[in-house]
Amino acid sequence: xxxxxxxxxxxxxxxxxxxxxxxxxxxxxxxxxxxxxxxxxxxxxxxxxxxxxxxxxxxxxxxxxxxxxxxxxxxxxxxxxxxxxxxxxxxxxxxxxxxxxxxxxxxxxxxxxxxxxxxxxxxxxxxxxxxxxxxxxxxxxxxxxxxxxxxxxxxxxxxxxxxxxxxxxxxxxxxxxxxxxxxxxxxxxxxxxxxxxxxxxxxxxxxxxxxxxxxxxxxxxxxxxxxxxxxxxxxxxxxxxxxxxxxxxxxxxxxxxxxxxxxxxxxxxxxxxxxxxxxxxxx
Amino acid sequence: xxxxxxxxxxxxxxxxxxxxxxxxxxxxxxxxxxxxxxxxxxxxxxxxxxxxxxxxxxxxxxxxxxxxxxxxxxxxxxxxxxxxxxxxxxxxxxxxxxxxxxxxxxxxxxxxxxxxxxxxxxxxxxxxxxxxxxxxxxxxxxxxxxxxxxxxxxxxxxxxxxxxxxxxxxxxxxxxxxxxxxxxxxxxxxxxxxxxxxxxxxxxxxxxxxxxxxxxxxxxxxxxxxxxxxxxxxxxxxxxxxxxxxxxxxxxxxxxxxxxxxxxxxxxxxxxxxxxxxxxxxxxxxxxxxxxxxxxxxxxxxxxxxxxxxxxxxxxxxxxxxxxx
Amino acid sequence: xxxxxxxxxxxxxxxxxxxxxxxxxxxxxxxxxxxxxxxxxxxxxxxxxxxxxxxxxxxxxxxxxxxxxxxxxxxxxxxxxxxxxxxxxxxxxxxxxxxxxxxxxxxxxxxxxxxxxxxxxxxxxxxxxxxxxxxxxxxxxxxxxxxxxxxxxxxxxxxxxxxxxxxxxxxxxxxxxxxxxxxxxxxxxxxxxxxxxxxxxxxxxxxxxxxxxxxxxxxxxxxxxxxxxxxxxxxxxxxxxxxxxxxxxxxxxxxxxxxxxxxxxxxxxxxxxxxxxxxxxxxxxxxxxxxxxxxxxxxxxxxxxxxxxxxxxxxxxxxxxxxxxxxxxxxxxxxx
Numbered sequence: 001x002x003x004x005x006x007x008x009x010x011x012x013x014x015x016x017x018x019x020x021x022x023x024x025x026x027x028x029x030x031x032x033x034x035x036x037x038x039x040x041x042x043x044x045x046x047x048x049x050x051x052x053x054x055x056x057x058x059x060x061x062x063x064x065x066x067x068x069x070x071x072x073x074x075x076x077x078x079x080x081x082x083x084x085x086x087x088x089x090x091x092x093x094x095x096x097x098x099x100x101x102x103x104x105x106x107x108x109x110x111x112x113x114x115x116x117x118x119x120x121x122x123x124x125x126x127x128x129x130x131x132x133x134x135x136x137x138x139x140x141x142x143x144x145x146x147x148x149x150x151x152x153x154x155x156x157x158x159x160x161x162x163x164x165x166x167x168x169x170x171x172x173x174x175x176x177x178x179x180x181x182x183x184x185x186x187x188x189x190x191x192x193x194x195x196x197x198x199x200x201x202x203x204x205x206x207x208x209x210x211x212x213x214x215x216x217x218x219x220x221x222x223x224x225x226x227x228x229x230x231x232x233x234x235x236x237x238x239x240x241x242x243x244x245x246x247x248x249x250x251x252x253x254x255x256x257x258x259x260x261x262x263x264x265x266x267x268x269x270x271x272x273x274x275x276x277x278x279x280x281x282x283x
Numbered sequence: 284x285x286x287x288x289x290x291x292x293x294x295x296x297x298x299x300x301x302x303x304x305x306x307x308x309x310x311x312x313x314x315x316x317x318x319x320x321x322x323x324x325x326x327x328x329x330x331x332x333x334x335x336x337x338x339x340x341x342x343x344x345x346x347x348x349x350x351x352x353x354x355x356x357x358x359x360x361x362x363x364x365x366x367x368x369x370x371x372x373x374x375x376x377x378x379x380x381x382x383x384x385x386x387x388x389x390x391x392x393x394x395x396x397x398x399x400x401x402x403x404x405x406x407x408x409x410x411x412x413x414x415x416x417x418x419x420x421x422x423x424x425x426x427x428x429x430x431x432x433x434x435x436x437x438x439x440x441x442x443x444x445x446x447x448x449x450x451x452x453x454x455x456x457x458x459x460x461x462x463x464x465x466x467x468x469x470x471x472x473x474x475x476x477x478x479x480x481x482x483x484x485x486x487x488x489x490x491x492x493x494x495x496x497x498x499x500x501x502x503x504x505x506x507x508x509x510x511x512x513x514x515x516x517x518x519x520x521x522x523x524x525x526x527x528x529x530x531x532x533x534x535x536x537x538x539x540x541x542x543x544x545x546x547x548x549x550x551x552x553x554x555x556x557x558x559x560x561x562x563x564x565x566x567x568x569x570x571x572x573x574x575x576x577x578x579x580x581x582x583x584x585x586x587x588x589x590x591x592x593x594x595x596x597x598x599x600x601x602x603x604x605x606x607x608x
Numbered sequence: 609x610x611x612x613x614x615x616x617x618x619x620x621x622x623x624x625x626x627x628x629x630x631x632x633x634x635x636x637x638x639x640x641x642x643x644x645x646x647x648x649x650x651x652x653x654x655x656x657x658x659x660x661x662x663x664x665x666x667x668x669x670x671x672x673x674x675x676x677x678x679x680x681x682x683x684x685x686x687x688x689x690x691x692x693x694x695x696x697x698x699x700x701x702x703x704x705x706x707x708x709x710x711x712x713x714x715x716x717x718x719x720x721x722x723x724x725x726x727x728x729x730x731x732x733x734x735x736x737x738x739x740x741x742x743x744x745x746x747x748x749x750x751x752x753x754x755x756x757x758x759x760x761x762x763x764x765x766x767x768x769x770x771x772x773x774x775x776x777x778x779x780x781x782x783x784x785x786x787x788x789x790x791x792x793x794x795x796x797x798x799x800x801x802x803x804x805x806x807x808x809x810x811x812x813x814x815x816x817x818x819x820x821x822x823x824x825x826x827x828x829x830x831x832x833x834x835x836x837x838x839x840x841x842x843x844x845x846x847x848x849x850x851x852x853x854x855x856x857x858x859x860x861x862x863x864x865x866x867x868x869x870x871x872x873x874x875x876x877x878x879x880x881x882x883x884x885x886x887x888x889x890x891x892x893x894x895x896x897x898x899x900x901x902x903x904x905x906x907x908x909x910x911x912x913x914x915x916x917x918x919x920x921x922x923x924x925x926x927x928x929x930x931x932x933x934x935x936x937x938x939x940x941x942x943x944x
Binding site: 008009011012015016018019020021022023025026027029030033036037040084085088089091092093095096101104105108109110111112114115116117118119120121122123125126127146149150153177178179180182183200203204206207208209210213214234235237238241242249252253256259260263264267268271 | 309310312313314316317318320321322323324325327328329330331334335338385386387388389390392393394396397398406408409410412413415416417418419420421422423424426427428469472476500501502503506526529530531532533537557560561564565576577580583584587588591595
C-alpha cells in the first residue's frame with residue numbers, strides 16, 4: 001500500500017473515531033447533568049422539601065411546598081389558555097385555511113415560537129400585570145401559554161396533515177359533515193401525535209423561568225388565590241442558587257432534581273407514546 | 284324579504300342573511316371557531332410587536348441608530364447604549380457555536396453514517412432530551428460546578444497554553460464570557476445534532492455509493508460528498524442554534540457577571556441583552572430607562588427574527604433539494 | 609386520559625380555592641432589610657394569620673412597584689426623592705423600620721485578622737485605582753498583615769439597590785474623585801466590577817470567589833461567616849460594624865430627624881460610629897381604600913414598632929431610637 005493510501009486510511013480511522021468521541025461527549029453531558037442532580041439533589045430531598053414553606057434566610061428546615069403547587073397552578077392555567085387556542089389553530093391550518101391567511105398564521109406562530117422568553121415576560125407585564133395592578137399566577141399562566149400555543153399548533157397541524165386523505169374521504173362519503181369527520185375520524189386518528197405535542201409543550205413551559213420574573217413574581221406563603229403573586233419551582237431555583245446560604249443551595253439542588261425529573265419523565269413518556277402508536281401511514 | 288332602505292356600506296341585509304344561513308350548518312360554526320382561534324394568534328403576535336415598537340418610542344426618539352453603537356449605560360443620566368449588550372450576546376453565542384458546531388457535526392456524522400439504526404435512534408433520543416432540560420437548571424449547574432472548574436483549572440490551563448492571545452489574558456474569576464459560552468454550547472448541541480443528522484440522512488444513498496465505488500474511504504466519502512450535499516441543512520441547524528443562544532436568558536445571567544462594558548478577554552465579565560432586561564426591568568422607572576430596555580428587547584427580537592428566518596429558509600431548501608434529486 | 613385531565617384541573621382549582629382562606633398583602637423592595645422583614649412577616653402571620661408576602665427585588669423595584677400600584681406597599685433603603693414622590697398617585701409615607709450597616713466583605717484566603725480600610729481606599733478600589741490586595745494604600749492601614757499579591761475582584765449590585773444608594777452616598781462623602789466621576793444613586797455607572805442581583809447575590813459571589821470584595825448588609829456576611837472590614841469613620845477611628853457602633857450612628861443623628869423621616873446618616877460624627885450606617889424605610893401609601901388591608905397594615909406597623917424591634921439585635925440590625933418610634937406612632941394616624 002502506498003504512503004498516500006496509508007495516510008488516507010489513517011485519516012479515515014482517526015476522523016471516524018473522533019466523530020464517535022463527539023457523540024460520546026454529548027451523551028455523557030446529559031448523564032453528567034443527571035448524575036450531579038441525582039447525587040446532590042438526592043442528598044437534599046427530604047419530607048420538609050415537599051411539605052414546608054420557605055423560611056427566612058439563615059433558618060434551616062424550610063421547603064418548597066408552595067413552589068411545587070404554584071408551578072402546578074401556573075402551568076395548569078397556561079394549559080387551559082394555551083391548549084385550546086393551539087389545538088384549534090392547528091385544526092384550522094390543517095383542515096381549512098385559505099392560502100395567504102394560513103401562511104400568515106403559520107409565520108406568526110413561528111415568530112411567536114422564536115421570541116425570547118424574557119420578551120414575552122415584558123409583553124405580559126405591560127398587558128396584564130400593570131392594568132391588573134398585581135402580579136399573579138394568571139399573568140404567569142398567560143405568559144407561558146404564549147409559548148405553548150405555537151408548539152401545540154404546529155404539532156397538531158403536522159399530525160392532522162399526516163392523516164391520509166382516504167380516511168377523511170371515507171368519512172365524508174359515509175355522509176358525515178366536515179366537522180363531524182374531523183372530530184370523530186381525523187382527530188382520533190392523529191390523537192397520539194397531538195397528545196405528544198401537548199405533553200412536550202407543557203414539559204417545555206414547566207421549566208421556564210424568565211417569563212415568570214415579571215408576571216407571577218414569587219411568594220413566601222401560599223398564594224391566597226390565582227390573582228396573587230405565586231411561587232414557582234424554576235424561579236426558586238434561580239433565587240436559591242445565587243444566594244450564599246448553604247441550606248438554600250441544598251434546596252436548589254432538590255428543586256432542580258424534582259423539576260428535571262418531571263420534565264424528563266414527560267418527554268420520555270411522550271416519545272414512547274408516539275413511537276409505539278405511530279401514525280397509520282408511517283412505516 | 285325586507286330590504287333596508289339605507290344599506291350600510293359593506294354590511295347589507297342580504298350579507299347578514301348569507302352569514303347566518305352559513306352558520307346554521309355545523310361546518311360553518313366549526314370553521315368560524317377555528318378561524319377565530321387562528322386569528323387570535325395573529326392578533327396576539329401583532330400586539331406583541333406593536334407593544335415593543337410603541338414602548339420603545341421614547342428611547343428611539345432620543346438615541347436613534349446611535350443606540351446600537353453607544354457604549355454608555357448610565358441610568359443616572361439616562362444615557363443608554365446597546366453596544367456592550369450586543370457585544371456580549373453575539374460574542375457568547377459565536378464562541379458557543381465555535382465549540383458546539385464541530386462537536387455537534389461530528390456527533391451527527393457518527394449518528395447518520397456510522398451508527399446502526401437502533402443505536403442511532405437511541406443516542407439521538409438521549410441527545411434530544413438535552414433540549415428539554417430547563418435553562419435555569421443549566422444555570423444552577425454552571426454556578427455550582429462550571430464556575431469553580433473555570434476558575435481552578437480551565438482558565439489557568441488556557442492561560443498557560445494560549446496566554447499570548449489577548450482573548451485569554453487577564454484574571455480568571457470563574458464568571459465571564461467564556462463560562463457563558465460553554466453553557467450555551469451545551470444548550471445548543473441538540474439543535475445542531477438533530478437537524479444536521481436529518482440533513483445528512485436525507486442525502487441519497489447513491490451519492491455515498493458512487494464515492495465509495497470510486498475508491499474513496501468512508502471518511503472521504505462523508506466529508507467530501509455527503510456533508511457538502513447536506514450543507515444547507517447543516518447551515519440551517521447552525522442558524523437555529525445561533526438564534527436559540529442569542530435569546531437565552533437565565534443560564535447566561537447566572538454566569539456572565541453582569542458588567543455592562545466591553546472587554547476583549549474571554550475571562551472578563553460582560554453582559555447580554557436578555558440578562559440586562561432580566562436584572563433591570565423590574566425596577567426601571569422614569570421616561571427613558573424602561574423605554575431603553577424595551578428598545579433592547581426590540582433589537583433582540585429583530586436579531587432572532589432574522590436568524591430564525593434564515594434558518595428556516597435553509598432547512599426548507601435542503602428538504603426541497605433532497606426531494607428533487 | 610380525559611378523566612385524568614379533568615381530575616387534574618379540578619385539583620388545581622380546588623387547591624387555589626383552599627389556599628384563598630388567608631388575607632394576603634403584597635409588598636416588594638429592598639434586600640438590605642429582607643432578612644428581618646421576612647422573619648417579621650413569618651412571625652406576624654403565625655400570630656395574626658395575616659400574610660404579608662414580601663419580595664426582595666431591590667429598592668428601585670420597590671419604588672417602581674409602589675408607583676405602578678402593583679404592590680400594597682414598598683420598601684427602600686434610600687428615601688424617595690421629591691420627584692419620585694410626586695410620580696405616585698397616592699403620596700407615600702416613610703416609616704423607618706430598623707438601622708442596618710453596609711459592610712465591606714471580602715474573600716482573601718490566608719488573612720487571619722479583619723482588614724482595616726479607610727474611606728478613600730475603599731473608593732479607590734471601587735474606582736479601579738487599586739487593583740491588588742497588597743497595594744501600598746491598603747498595607748498602610750494594615751501594618752503587620754501579610755497581604756497577598758492577588759487581583760481584587762470588585763463586586764457590586766447589578767440591580768437598582770438602596771444598599772448601593774447608601775454605599776455610593778458614603779463614597780461620595782469620603783472621596784471627591786468618586787463624587788465627581790460617579791456620584792450617588794441606586795444604579796450608577798460603576799467604573800469597574802461585576803454585578804450580582806440582590807444582597808444575597810453579592811454575598812454569594814464574594815463567598816465563592818477568592819480575591820473578591822463586595823458591600824452587603826451586615827447580616828448577610830455574618831450569617832455566612834464572611835470576613836468583614838473595619839472602616840475608618842469621620843472621627844478617624846477604625847470601627848467594626850456591630851450593634852453598638854450602629855446604635856452610636858443612630859444616636860448621633862436623631863436630633864435632626866425630619867418630620868417626614870427622610871434622612872441620611874452616612875459618615876456621621878462620633879468615635880464609636882460605624883460610618884456606613886443607614887435607616888431603612890417602608891413606603892406606605894397615605895390612603896388605603898380597602899378597609900381590611902388598611903387595618904392589617906396599620907396593625908402591622910404598630911406591632912413592628914413594639915415587638916418587631918426586639919428581633920433586630922438578634923439579626924445584627926439596630927432597633928430604632930425611642931424618639932423615632934414615638935414620632936412614627938403619630939404618623940400611623942396619618943394613614944387614611
